[in-house]
Every structure is written in structure tokens, then in C-alpha cells.
Amino acid sequence: MHYKINLKERFENRKTKLAKEGYKTINEWTEIVLKNEYSLEDENFIINSKLTAINNKEITIALNRSYLVLIDKIRRLKISENRL
Structure with a gap:
């Protein structure tokens, strides 16, 4: 269940993965989404x-x-x- 709650960590992991795949423009995380x-x-x-x-x-x-x-x-x- 930790996976479902820790959205910021999931976003950062996905962002890193996409950057390695060559994506250059990745939107930043906003705390508003979490709250x-x-x-x-x-x-x-x-x-x-x-x-x-x-x-x-x-x-x-x-x-x-x-x-x-x-x-x-x-x-x-x-x-x-x-x-x-």
C-alpha cells in the first residue's frame, strides 16, 4: 500500500526513468496534487x-x-x- 500513498516518490522515479529514455520536457511535481x-x-x-x-x-x-x-x-x- 506504500506504493499507492507515496505519490511524490513514484513521480520522481517515473521522471528519472523517462529522462533516461530521452524525454526532455517533464513537468515538475506540485504538492497541490498530493494534498x-x-x-x-x-x-x-x-x-x-x-x-x-x-x-x-x-x-x-x-x-x-x-x-x-x-x-x-x-x-x-x-x-x-x-x-x-
């Missing part, structure tokens, strides 16, 4: 919702977020913060 800001209130809502068995679709509607963004956030909470 998917959730307020502490939203994180607590996600945690409490998961503990009370509310499904992901209902959580996405309540937070007005896309489904895949929510799934990514839940994975990050489980792995990096051990909050779920």
Missing part, C-alpha cells in the same frame, strides 16, 4: 460514520466529495494515521 485537504471536523465525521456502519456513498453525499476522493482519504486514514 486533498479535509478539515479535522470532516475527518472525525468520516471516522464516526465508518464506525457506525454508514456506507461510503452516504458519506460522499454528506461531505459533497467524489467517491474516489473519499476512498483515498479512508485508505490514508487507515494506513498513515491508524485512525480507522
Whole structure:
């Protein structure tokens, strides 16, 4: 799962590989891509919702977020913060 979370490292590895293959113009990494800001209130809502068995679709509607963004956030909470 480390592979899915450490996007910056993956980008740098891919950039190095492409440079070796002869590509000259490779866009730089921006931290904005990595960040998917959730307020502490939203994180607590996600945690409490998961503990009370509310499904992901209902959580996405309540937070007005896309489904895949929510799934990514839940994975990050489980792995990096051990909050779920």
C-alpha cells in the first residue's frame, strides 16, 4: 500500500526513468496534487460514520466529495494515521 500513498516518490522515479529514455520536457511535481485537504471536523465525521456502519456513498453525499476522493482519504486514514 506504500506504493499507492507515496505519490511524490513514484513521480520522481517515473521522471528519472523517462529522462533516461530521452524525454526532455517533464513537468515538475506540485504538492497541490498530493494534498486533498479535509478539515479535522470532516475527518472525525468520516471516522464516526465508518464506525457506525454508514456506507461510503452516504458519506460522499454528506461531505459533497467524489467517491474516489473519499476512498483515498479512508485508505490514508487507515494506513498513515491508524485512525480507522
